[in-house]
Amino acid sequence: MTLFGERVPRVEDARLVTGEGRFLDDLGQDALEAAFVRSPHAHARIVDIDVTDALDVEGLVAIYTHEDLEGRAAEPLPLLIPHPTLTHGRTPYALAKDEVNHVGEAVVMVVAGDRYAAEDVCDRIRVDYHLLPPVVGIEASRGGGRLVHDDVPGNVAAVMVQETGDADAAVDAAPRSLELDLAIERSASTPLEGKGVVARWDADDRSLLVHTSTQTSTSVRQAIAAKLELPVDRVEVVTPDVGGGFGVKIVHPWPEEVLVPWAARRLGRPVKWTEDRREHFVSSAHERGQLHHVRVGYDDGGRLLGLSVRFWHDNGAYTPYGLIVPIITSTQLLGPYKVGAYRVEFTSLYTNTVMVTPYRGAGRPQGCFVMERVMDAIAADLHLDRTVVRERNFIQADEMPYDQGLVFQDGRPLIYDSGDFPATMARLKDLVGWDDFPAFRDRARAEGRRVGIGLACYVEGTGVGPYEGGHIRVETDGTVVVSTGLTSQGQGHQTMLAQIVADELGVPFERIRVTTGDTRRFKYAVGTFASRTAVMSGSAVALTARLVREKALGIAAQALEADPGDLEIVDGHVRVKGAGGGTVSQVDLGAVAVLANPLRYAFDEAAGRATQFAAPADPDVAPVGPGEAPGLEATGYYSPTRSTFANGMHAVVVETDPDTAEVRILRYCVVHDCGTIINPMVVEGQIHGGVAQGVGGALYERIEYDSDGQLLNASFMDFLMPYATEVPTVEIDHLVTPSPLNPLGVKGAGEAGVIPGSAAIAAAIEDAEGITLTRMPISPSELFHLRKERLVEPVETTEGHT
Amino acid sequence: MKPAPFAYHRPRSLAEALDMLADLGEEAKVLAGGQSLVPLMSMRLASPAHLVDLNQVPGLATVDVGAEGVRVGALARHSQVEHDTASYDALPLLRQALRQVAHPTIRNRGTTVGSLVHGDPAAEMPAVLMLLDGSVTLNDVNGTRDVAATAFFKGPMETDLRPGELAVGASFRRPPPGSGSAFVEVSRRHGDYAMCGVGALVTASEGALSAARVCLVGVGTRPVLLDLAPALGDGVVDDEASAALVDAAIDPETDIHATADYRRHLAHVLVRRALAEARTAAEARAA
Numbered sequence A: 001m002t003l004f005g006e007r008v009p010r011v012e013d014a015r016l017v018t019g020e021g022r023f024l025d026d027l028g029q030d031a032l033e034a035a036f037v038r039s040p041h042a043h044a045r046i047v048d049i050d051v052t053d054a055l056d057v058e059g060l061v062a063i064y065t066h067e068d069l070e071g072r073a074a075e076p077l078p079l080l081i082p083h084p085t086l087t088h089g090r091t092p093y094a095l096a097k098d099e100v101n102h103v104g105e106a107v108v109m110v111v112a113g114d115r116y117a118a119e120d121v122c123d124r125i126r127v128d129y130h131l132l133p134p135v136v137g138i139e140a141s142r143g144g145g146r147l148v149h150d151d152v153p154g155n156v157a158a159v160m161v162q163e164t165g166d167a168d169a170a171v172d173a174a175p176r177s178l179e180l181d182l183a184i185e186r187s188a189s190t191p192l193e194g195k196g197v198v199a200r201w202d203a204d205d206r207s208l209l210v211h212t213s214t215q216t217s218t219s220v221r222q223a224i225a226a227k228l229e230l231p232v233d234r235v236e237v238v239t240p241d242v243g244g245g246f247g248v249k250i251v252h253p254w255p256e257e258v259l260v261p262w263a264a265r266r267l268g269r270p271v272k273w274t275e276d277r278r279e280h281f282v283s284s285a286h287e288r289g290q291l292h293h294v295r296v297g298y299d300d301g302g303r304l305l306g307l308s309v310r311f312w313h314d315n316g317a318y319t320p321y322g323l324i325v326p327i328i329t330s331t332q333l334l335g336p337y338k339v340g341a342y343r344v345e346f347t348s349l350y351t352n353t354v355m356v357t358p359y360r361g362a363g364r365p366q367g368c369f370v371m372e373r374v375m376d377a378i379a380a381d382l383h384l385d386r387t388v389v390r391e392r393n394f395i396q397a398d399e400m401p402y403d404q405g406l407v408f409q410d411g412r413p414l415i416y417d418s419g420d421f422p423a424t425m426a427r428l429k430d431l432v433g434w435d436d437f438p439a440f441r442d443r444a445r446a447e448g449r450r451v452g453i454g455l456a457c458y459v460e461g462t463g464v465g466p467y468e469g470g471h472i473r474v475e476t477d478g479t480v481v482v483s484t485g486l487t488s489q490g491q492g493h494q495t496m497l498a499q500i501v502a503d504e505l506g507v508p509f510e511r512i513r514v515t516t517g518d519t520r521r522f523k524y525a526v527g528t529f530a531s532r533t534a535v536m537s538g539s540a541v542a543l544t545a546r547l548v549r550e551k552a553l554g555i556a557a558q559a560l561e562a563d564p565g566d567l568e569i570v571d572g573h574v575r576v577k578g579a580g581g582g583t584v585s586q587v588d589l590g591a592v593a594v595l596a597n598p599l600r601y602a603f604d605e606a607a608g609r610a611t612q613f614a615a616p617a618d619p620d621v622a623p624v625g626p627g628e629a630p631g632l633e634a635t636g637y638y639s640p641t642r643s644t645f646a647n648g649m650h651a652v653v654v655e656t657d658p659d660t661a662e663v664r665i666l667r668y669c670v671v672h673d674c675g676t677i678i679n680p681m682v683v684e685g686q687i688h689g690g691v692a693q694g695v696g697g698a699l700y701e702r703i704e705y706d707s708d709g710q711l712l713n714a715s716f717m718d719f720l721m722p723y724a725t726e727v728p729t730v731e732i733d734h735l736v737t738p739s740p741l742n743p744l745g746v747k748g749a750g751e752a753g754v755i756p757g758s759a760a761i762a763a764a765i766e767d768a769e770g771i772t773l774t775r776m777p778i779s780p781s782e783l784f785h786l787r788k789e790r791l792v793e794p795v796e797t798t799e800g801h802t
Numbered sequence B: 001m002k003p004a005p006f007a008y009h010r011p012r013s014l015a016e017a018l019d020m021l022a023d024l025g026e027e028a029k030v031l032a033g034g035q036s037l038v039p040l041m042s043m044r045l046a047s048p049a050h051l052v053d054l055n056q057v058p059g060l061a062t063v064d065v066g067a068e069g070v071r072v073g074a075l076a077r078h079s080q081v082e083h084d085t086a087s088y089d090a091l092p093l094l095r096q097a098l099r100q101v102a103h104p105t106i107r108n109r110g111t112t113v114g115s116l117v118h119g120d121p122a123a124e125m126p127a128v129l130m131l132l133d134g135s136v137t138l139n140d141v142n143g144t145r146d147v148a149a150t151a152f153f154k155g156p157m158e159t160d161l162r163p164g165e166l167a168v169g170a171s172f173r174r175p176p177p178g179s180g181s182a183f184v185e186v187s188r189r190h191g192d193y194a195m196c197g198v199g200a201l202v203t204a205s206e207g208a209l210s211a212a213r214v215c216l217v218g219v220g221t222r223p224v225l226l227d228l229a230p231a232l233g234d235g236v237v238d239d240e241a242s243a244a245l246v247d248a249a250i251d252p253e254t255d256i257h258a259t260a261d262y263r264r265h266l267a268h269v270l271v272r273r274a275l276a277e278a279r280t281a282a283e284a285r286a287a
């Protein structure tokens, strides 16, 4: 039986749900602990740091400021993703030097016997600041009157334009046109486990072992080596269980990822830092805040002729992750549509707020919101059914692969590899009962209830390169050890990768052990982001398993005196095809592994079989042939030419309370196409989680800064992550259009669920209320005020099908 | 988010607890369920030098139902009160409100008396105490005093509790026969503190209301108790007259979750809903 495509229960779960998980804070019980004095001001110059009062706190070990840092550790943190248009990239120092640019920026590091003492010390350190005027929000920043960085005129980090054809001329010439201003506000990844680092310096070995809650251990390793000026082979980085990342942990090295190892080496003692919730809100990263101005031209049938989008991206105080988020918005905004001539221009702006880096969806929720609001506006203008306008603009299945004529975030052409958008839409209409909705609305109305339906479509570039690898070794007891360099944050990678190896190698699922994110095991990797693990590591591991299989067949062929072409591997045994299970004609993979490693010493019973006197051998043949290696193992890599593009469509039915303006989601339907599905249960879990975050982004979560740059809701009491009670049951249907780009036909599924949330929910509320929504999220209080502004009764909707 | 240093005390009797509180005075805070105090300490918004943990004091985890009403001891958890059948039969409002206090896990530890003493202006139980003409019993080494709900809640997180005092219990009184109650609220998420909440207690006979009172939370610095008698005519509450009374009594503020206007609007909607539900409950109890 093949496991590919099966609902194999996650091997991770038993351990995690019984409390056997090992997260960062479970480690390093013997370590000193660090805490930080962070800036209480959004923009200020540091005048003086006075530690006098703190020196007699019991348990104090060390206090460090920027002056204590030396060499490259004292330089700004790296700009991870440079881009030619990022003319004014700026990154922070590990500890602030002279100036702070957002509330929460680390100014002083304290190391003490435990975190309690470290915080007591922090409380007693006095930092004098000279306040500078803060720049908060896009409107304040683009005025350019106040500057975040003195040497960045107009607060502009970058301006970037992409175009295909003359979009503005096309809009001007179009029979009909619209202009819209659309906004998405700030949110954040908010993994339940914050960041954290434990570092151990081995003075004898002159090496560092670092555990960090990251989405990329290999790159953190390189970064620490560079910053601490250590040879790379003296640094190893291990990722323990990670309680969510959602993008914020792909950024690296975080100041603490440099400072904790630096202090551990300097003190010669293990040091640990566990980020707390408040720190996470004010010193990690946020996302989503963008303002968009759209001009669109179309014909009387609603077919797009030209689209011109200008948007402003709030990148916060620094740009270590480059322009990835706005580049994704500019390219993925197009969704499943042919828009005619297209022009997009964005300005990436500094503000005195926490920096902005990708959060699950990474610029796509904003792009999807813009495009789908445009589709709904056209439908309203032409009194057409909203699905009809979309269908008229879809790229058709026979036009695949389809070149959108732009450059994607991986620097490669934006070419959709496969997909069947009309079929996805047809399934969504079926699933949600689109055509029956007017009757439902009428019944609800008769009961005095207000209901509405909305939908949104997206295309998601997934599985971006450059590469991932896999290493597979069969142990002499038949255990198969699989390792890949990228990291896991709870997605079910162990299960998914084991399913692939079980099929490719012909071994029982239970015999496979998968390790991720441990540089001691695998040194070359990129990381977990952009919905890339199944595509990248999945393909790499499949290719590697094929190499191991070939090697096993070769060795077994000699043992069985058969031709490798006549052999197969079934249930962990190599046997002659069609020969059944007789012991003479088969050999188990553990035995093959023994034979693969010709030995001198019989250190155990199994090994004895591979020693020099155990069996007659050809005296003229070298035990390990030229070009061969001992051991039943292989390393393989997968590197695609470009990204693969998944797609999906969501439909939402909401009910709004006519009196209290509360919004309740009655149904949430998803049709999803991520190519071939390895494990539907894992994919559905990813969709559920994504939808939960989409609902959060649409109705609950919002990062609230006041005009002084103080974050008003730096806790889960006031930053409203939805509870289980707020997340609807998600109804899912899958469409499968395999990707032609990789050996498995898979596409990414990790981020999909979140992308169309705000667009679809806005559309549904708009449909229920007859009020145009141009910014998300929306709260009951805001809906109440929009109703008051309208001052008229809800407009009857005029869907084409009514 | 680790508390500042503090000394921890665990008295084994009420007398020992009162002695400690007398000794420590303003330096001490009582620890009951910890659901409000511990987060405040972790964020260093509260840094008491001494914590007097009530949890080992015997005899305080009580819920007693008598002719007068329901008396809740200092260590009765929200969930104990919520699930106590006799209390529900006597005073349905207790359960009606408690179901909207936080989440089950928090109700398993948080105490009803602690919630009264904490005095959050959006909390439900202070409103219930007001509606049910309740009182809080405060002990110190010198004796005991009962403070009526109307005098107990003084402002946001501010009550009549004095240094050295322990709230040993609270009493909720039975309303007259023919009464019905309801508690309705709107919060951002299920279990959050309400943007506005309204408890209602009405007395009805044969469909006609003879008394109607509401208590609103989240729209002032303390729970707002309102007798709607002036708006009561012909056995019904006149919506306009009641709205005018509500408007005059509340003083909502704008915060990141809701504007003052929206809270005011909710107050009107919820008063109507609470009254309607309470009236239905009164009729059901009479039947």
Ligand SMILES: Cc1cc2nc3c(=O)[nH]c(=O)nc-3n(C[C@H](O)[C@H](O)[C@H](O)COP(=O)(O)OP(=O)(O)OC[C@H]3O[C@@H](n4cnc5c(N)ncnc54)[C@H](O)[C@@H]3O)c2cc1C
Residues within 6 Å of the ligand: B029, B030, B031, B032, B033, B034, B035, B036, B037, B038, B074, B100, B101, B102, B103, B106, B109, B110, B111, B112, B113, B114, B115, B116, B117, B118, B122, B123, B124, B125, B161, B165, B166, B167, B168, B191, B192, B193, B194
């Ligand atoms: C996520 C969350 C959501 C919540 N939502 C709500 C909600 O919707 N509505 C609501 O009403 N509450 C809510 N709460 C608060 C909860 O009800 C608390 O349990 C309650 O406010 C305090 O009770 P406690 O026993 O935990 O008191 P503690 O936290 O132990 O103490 C609170 C304060 O009261 C004092 N105190 C407690 N008992 C006594 C006593 N017997 N004598 C003298 N002083 C005393 C303490 O010194 C302290 O100052 C929520 C809490 C959380 C964590």
